Amino acid sequence: MGLFDRCEGCGRPIxxxxxxxxxxxxxxxxxxxxxxxxxxxxxxxxLFFSPAMDQHHTSETAKPLIDAHIAAGGAMTDKIGLVSDVPTSENCT
Ligand SMILES: [Zn+2]
Known part of the structure; x- marks a missing residue:
């Protein structure tokens, strides 16, 4: 009952x-x-859908996000879009 979803990639319960x-x-x-x-x-x-834009990303919309991620000290090998059931501030700024 503590599970709410299953991974589409490996079938593991999340x-x-x-x-x-x-x-x-x-x-x-x-x-x-x-x-x-x-x-x-x-x-x-x-392949990435943006609920905020209600459309799929393009190279144009992706670039500033990638630049910001790198500028914040992130790496290209970081996982993207990870969320938990704790509300995040991803829609701020
Ligand atoms: Zn998985």
């Missing part, structure tokens, strides 16, 4: 509170291990 990647468009979830990286986002931004 526990409540565990960071996971949510595919908003298809309503699927990926565990941290199977989540795409920023490099994947850069390579194929069209």
């Amino acid at each position: 526990s409540n509170g565990e960071p996971y990647h949510s595919d908003w468009e298809n309503g699927i979830a990926l565990c941290e291990e199977c989540a795409p990286t920023w490099q994947d986002f850069k390579d194929e931004p069209g």
Whole structure:
């Protein structure tokens, strides 16, 4: 009952509170291990859906996000879009 979703990548149940990647468009979830990286986002931004924009990313919309991630000390190998059931401030600024 503590589980709310199952990873589409490896089939592993994802526990409540565990960071996971949510595919908003298809309503699927990926565990941290199977989540795409920023490099994947850069390579194929069209695979990523933005609920904020209500459309898929393009190289143009992806670039500033990637630049900001790198500027903040992130790496291209970092997992992207991990969320937990704790509200985040991702929509701020
Ligand atoms: Zn997985």
